[in-house]
Amino acid sequence: MALDLHLSYAPGVARRGVPARTSFTAWVDAALSVARRRRAAELSIRLVDADEGRALNRQYRGRDYATNVLSFPAELPPGVVLPLLGDLVICVPVVAREAAEQNKPVKHHYAHMTVHGVLHLIGHDHIEEADAERMEALERKALAGLGIADPYV
Structure with a gap:
């Protein structure tokens, strides 16, 4: 499978x-x-700071706080077939804070947020309990394959 990944950093986001x-x-x-x-x-x-993360979460989800990951699936017109999945926005300070709170390596939390976001882009969700169980099982399997512990323990 060919993967074309575009990675960008918002101004002011520390890459450290x-x-x-x-x-x-x-x-x-x-x-x-x-x-x-x-x-x-x-x-x-796109890796963003808390201000941009909060603004996007407020604009698109009506929630006035920065969240860890936002998923924006591509909405292609009928009949248009492209490999475009959409966009993920990951809030750097939120991921770092949550990793510290959960006592896990920050890199593992980035992995979890990326896997979680990609699954949203391809149509998975966790609103209903059965859907959440299916999605979390996929997350666990993907992360285990990367040598990362179950994020839900």
Whole structure:
């Protein structure tokens, strides 16, 4: 499967402590693999600060706080077939704070947020309990394949 990953950093986002592009690529691949998506894929990941994360969460979800990851699936017109999955926005300070609170390596939390976000981009959700169980099982499988412990323990 060909993967075209666009990674960008918002102005002012410190890159210290943020995993390398190769890590994000591996995490996206892992998510797509456990979901059995084998076709070409293209997506963007934007790493943002708390202000931008909060503004996007407020604008698109009506929630006035910065959250760890936001997923924006591509909405292609009928009949248009492209490998575009959509965009992920990962809030750097929220991921760092949550990793510290959960006493886990920050890189592992980035992996979890990336896998979680990619699964949203390809149609998985966790609103209903049964859907949440399916999605979390895929997350666990993808992360285990990367040598990362169950994030829900």
